[in-house]
Amino acid sequence: MEEQKKPLSLIEKMKQRAQQQKNYGGEYIEEAAKVNTRTCPNCGAGRAENDGLTHCAYCSFEFLSVELSDGINIKKTDNSKNN
Amino acid sequence: MINPLLEPIHGVSLQDYAAISAKMASGIDVKEICKTLGIEQAVYEEASAIWVTRMQEDTTWEVTTLFGQYFGEADQHPKLSGLQVAMSEDGKANLDKIKSDRYFYEELCGARQAAYNYGFDGAQWIQDNFGITLGDFQGVAMKWSTEQKAEMDRGFYDNVHHFLAHQEAKQKEYEAKFAEEQGGNVADDVEY
């Protein structure tokens, strides 16, 4: 009878330990989709399609310090022309 | 002839991508990383998705190998090396120690494996007990792995066996401690 008990209580201990632990990297949080826009911190202008994503069309503020290539949705044509 | 699969994506090079991954594994927020690099999260997410596909299509393994190397060198990244997560004094000391003391590094590898074998989140356990983040640990692992491979390429295998034996011995020690904490192993009362 004693020998029967040991495996069961060990499994119970293991189960508790498995459930109580902290996950490395934190808990998984579900977030909904959202939309926002980035405006130029210098002059407050928004980014329009024709002006590209990398620089502000009005004051040349650098939004992105990289040159965009052809990716998934972002394309080379999204580079601003007036940098 | 440079492998075309090594071309940066939206200006995010493989070195950048590897360093970003290492910093994220160390607990640094992706928003802060993007800000430091001068990119937006949209750019990072596309670059990340495509770097994964580059590794998938590469028959030469060059992209994956270099990723590992750069991951281990995240602290030398020109822009991201400055991003550090807060560490305890012990954590800093232990991190320095696994970088320079191969025995201690292998001990922690054994300890981490022992932790997994007793149902712990190994990465969390290392963080809780030694103050080292997963990202930092993996970075150091890459360096030792590169050094070991270089030795093996020269036909020198002694260290491989020596340190494996040390790691295994340490794993056994830690397993014994975990076993004691949980009240023993399943077959403790079975003897020859």
Place this chain on the structure above:
Amino acid sequence: MGFFSRKSNNNNQLAEAKKEMEETKVRFFSFIEKLEQKVEEFSASSLPELTEMNQTDTDEYKRSYQRLKAAVIGQLDNMQQKALEVKNEKIKNFELADDSHELNDLYYDFRNECYERYNKLEELIDQSKEQINDTHSENYETKYQSILDEFEATKNNFHCSQCSSPIELTKIFFTITYITCPSCQTKNTFEPSTQAKQLEHIGRSLAEQRTKHLLKEFEAMPEKAHELYLQIHDLELDLINEKNKTVIEKTNNKIKKLEKEKQFLEEQQPIKYQQYLRAMFDEWNKINPALTEEHERFYNRLLTDYNNN
């Protein structure tokens, strides 16, 4: 005089060694049997707990379940290690009094019996591990459907942050992206939901799940070929001492037929693998068409790897 006393000494030694080996064997078998009981008891008590935890773990990565599974397998490995250490100490390193031919013969028989007994324990542990791993199930169809449902329910809910005009989503984005407002032309930043961001990852897992039967058919082929090889081998052995011409001819015909079957099976293997890969990637492309080109290059890479091996 010396020769005869030496011979009777050897006979004594042999009898003693035999007795010792028999005792060791009995003791070893009993030890292995007790371990097997523990393996069976422990697996029996773990499986329902694992099954339950797999179903009730609400974490996206089922980390509590993974931890419990690692701990259970850790215990099985621990028992196997215990058996291995005893096997090495008591059987492999069994001390022989001398290097005589008779003693060695005795030893090899004793050793083989014990090794076979140990192998049965190993088989049992492997089977248990398989059952334990089978407690993991993930319903990727449900996860994918959830993404599709969310898209249908929300695709018309978004508005330009600058001018509030409606922005309609035309496809499922899995990375943060820029969408141009059709009214004011402002580039809005659209961030997909957490689950939508998993589309590529879930896509692969679901594609693999949907085509698993094809992969299993491919994986079963080497064993089938091996079975045919064994049948051929047995027939060839039969031929060695066969004198009857009719029987020889019949057997040779059987062998030819089996060899043809085996050859066909081996030719089919790469075709079967390519069929599986093609089906899997076709599913993946259906789920996340945005990365079709990249998927195709991955498909070609996998085929190249297979053909080079």
